[in-house]
Amino acid sequence: MIGNIRKLLAATLTLLASTMLVLTISSPALAQGKTLTVRFYDDPAGFDPANIFRIENENIAFNIFSGLTTYDGETGEIVPDLAVSWETTDNKTWTFKLREGVTFHKDYGDFTAADVIYSFNRIKDPATASPYASELAGIVSMEAPDPYTLIIELDAPNGNFLHTVANYHQGQIVSQKAIEEAGDQVRWQPIGTGPYYLESIDVSSQIVLKRHEDYYKGPAPIETIVFNIIKDEATATIALRNGEVDLVMRSNKEENLEVLEAEGFTMNSVKDYAVVIGVLNPEFEPFANPLVRKAMAHAVDYASITQAISPSLTQPHHSMLLPWMDVYTDDVPKYEYDPEKAKALLVEAGYPDGFTFKNLGTSAQGVTELQQFQIDFLSQVGINMEMELVDTPTFNQRRNAGEFDMASRLLPAVNPDMILFSYLHPDNMVPNGLNGARYDNPEVTNLLEAARAEPDKEKAFEMYKQVQQIVAEDAVYLATYSNNVFWPGKPEVTGVHINYLAQVNFYDVNIAE
């Protein structure tokens, strides 16, 4: 009997081994030099700047491409990238001096002003169908008097144009030759001037980046970056603890963060990456009354809630803008947790018995923990919040059209002017834009337009400050909490600076010996 089992076992093993042999695929041979293994959390969707979506893809593109400007990893400030300097007198005509000696990946030649003109025109071309075309719509003309000088003429003054041409979406510079050669595979064959190039990709398991040896700042310290796709959060955490990955891109669960911190991993993070606001529709009668909106703000204890749900990942916040933004001011009216005051405000507003409203959400997400707490807190002042859950496409469509009593929005943009314009200017009123509060205050509109055109930074700041004060006084949007982003990693992985777009420039990253 034992002999038989042995035979059976041998036969089985032979079968298995031969199956594997037949299926053998040559794996990419890893060359010498340092290799960093990073957890990637979703299926890659491609890296064509004209059609790029979602932060994780943008992070790969951020390292492959360059813009005229980019964001400093530590301060979040605009710094030179492909442009070494720029000047403007009226925020309308911008002259950029471009960097010399920059080369594209592989054999795609030197970078010149013609590449910028081609890249921007490609985004603007309706045939490209880029969702970011409107970002560059203000460009009237582009001229290159010599290969390293570029003059851009806008249709109206825009003090925030340097954000528009940063290394992000529409601002990323491509090579005409590479784009034409790639045809409809541009998203999988990105060629840029950044510190890394895409060596290989298996869309269901890994992305491999290699350093660009001719990068204008010199080659990056790490030669190869391997992104392993691990979708399950629990598995990703175990993979880091087992040493299978060196760095976890976005760890989103408080409990995992606690474990990793206790075990001595480096908790790379960026605070206040984005703010979540409640959009109250004044067409729902109670919300037209500022007293009611203030009562809503006073009724919920966001400090306790964020502390309970995720003290590492969230904290209460009181503004649409974030503290690190250059025009941010803390000098605005704030609404502390005060249920008695909330009740008094409701009485004053003529709702002594409260009211019932619906908060729009997606059935895919369900009722979030935050919303469960909101329901609890609001009920204590007599406001009854019901959740209206619809499928995600319907949710997006209704939220864009402004068909809700209340809905929430995450404001991740780095450009504060863009946020204020989108949410407060009557031109952007739903369904044409993001102004879901249907806010139309001529004073604010004038201030916004004047601030955008103002070349003097100090004067512009005063105007932005006034806008923030008026909006907070009116309680136009319900500020709730802001998010932090974590990339836990091994202690020997250094230089992981997450910028305010939640992205890491791998040029700064190194592995200590």
Next chain:
Amino acid sequence: MTDITLTTTSAPKTGPFAILLAASRHPLLSHAKVRLALLILIPILVLTILAPVLPIQKPLETNLRAMMQFPSIEHVFGTDKMGRDIFSRTLAGVQISLLVGFSVASIALTFGMVLGTLAGFYGGWLDRAIMTVVDIFLAFPSLLLAIGLVSVMGTGIVPVIFAISLADVPRFIRLQRSQVLSLRSRAFIDAARTVDASQYWLMTRHIVPNTIAPMLVAASIAAANAILVEASLSFLGLGIMPPQPSLGNIVRDGQTYLEQAWWISTLPGVVILLIAIGLHFLSDGVRELLDPRSH
């Protein structure tokens, strides 16, 4: 359960107690597996029904001062990250799970009986048509069919029940059809035929009654499976969505805390297991009682 039995035996021989007493002497209850099954299922059922009046926190009630607490007298199963009472949530989850299990079993039983009987009894084109459709549905592995359907219909209790039922109905049709086929050819049916019985009479009096017991057995297994499939769907984010508790999503939400707070997901998991074991014993016992050969 022991308490109930004791009360029953010492109770007066009139009124509801007499009925209970009589019921307890029924041969069904004297079978060991059935007893064990009831011993498991009845307390769970009673607690679930009593949940609203028990002195426990409401399933959705949060408590910022009692988060992730170890099981205690106050919170029998402990509390989760939001300070919600797991025991109370589990009972609410049992309610949903039982609703899913019972609905799926009833739907599968009803459609299976009707369509299976029609196909088996009348044969011909009707049989071919029904069985072609059945074959199409049987071509999908059942979990995959459920995943596919829920992704089309959206999450929530109705889509989940529908998706799981749709995977079960074809199997019930097949079972019923094969039973009807074998009964139709049996001798006693032939006898009935010779006395010129109508087709309808044959079907309702002789064939269908003889198929019910095995179908009930299959239904209780289907109910247990439905509870497990709901748990798997919830795990993939396609089942019943929080904060509405279901056993599946409580286990899923709790599993990320396995290291810090094992009770959040383990105790409701044990309840799933108990219900499933109870239903299996019940079906096993009933089958053994009905099928003397298996003794």
Next chain:
Amino acid sequence: MAEYTAKKLVQMLITVLGVITLVFFTLRLIPGDAASAMAGDTLSGEALQALREQMGLDEPLVNQYLGFLRDLVTVDLGETITTRIPIAELLLRALPITLSIALATIVLSILISIPLGTLAAFMAHKGRNWLDNGLTGAAMIIDLMPSFWMALVLLLIFSLGLGWFPASGQLNWSDPWALVLRLALPVIVLSLSQVATLARITRTAVLEVLNEDYVRTARSMGWSELRVLFRHALKNAALPIATVVGLSFGNLLGGTVIVEFIFTIPGVGNLLISGINSRDYQLVQTLIVFYALLFVVINFATDLIYKTLDPRVQF
């Protein structure tokens, strides 16, 4: 036999056509399309419409259906809608992985369950029931435990706790030992429930044979236990076991979806979940049709094998 095979074949083709039609039209009922799933909440209005046209989602439904049929017949599986990758390429890369897992699971579970089931039957035959009872109990509990739960517990114990197996990482086909370690946990999770079923079937089948008259005769003629076992018991138990293995293949395919997700294995199941999440009809419909085809063909093969082994079978 030829007639039987032909009849089964026609039946199979009708089923396959039904499957294709059902899948295609059901998927079109999903609210929202690949364009809006891809863009998340970043786009609206005209930009979204532009994206939709670019992805070919504005064609009439009937044209899309006929196109799908034609592509399947010509084995031109097309490209994913969102990312423009040839589906055949994705499938060819994912399929060996999923099949290896399924195959390894079947082999492992047969290796464990047949000796176990046989032993239980022998002991039950001798009146010692503890193994039998223990087996039944264990089988039931394993059968009823959600596989995602089991997977995570095994990950915590064997990967994190003991460090025996990796939790993630590339499948390295050139290093068989690493591959075995990488796939071990998912295969074990899937095998556990297979073993539960197979051991019970083996036990029942062997026990039945042991009670047959001819086995009693063989025994009374002084044959050794082992000879009885191999000459009669296992030979006769092979048929039901083969059938159950064939039939459980479908459940196994369903199970791979969950283990592939948890253990981050880039197999067909993972591809399916990605397709559902990104609303990529082209990918999802191709994969589901593919699963169904695989399942139907395996059932067909099981039928034929059964018929060959036991010509008395009537369907």
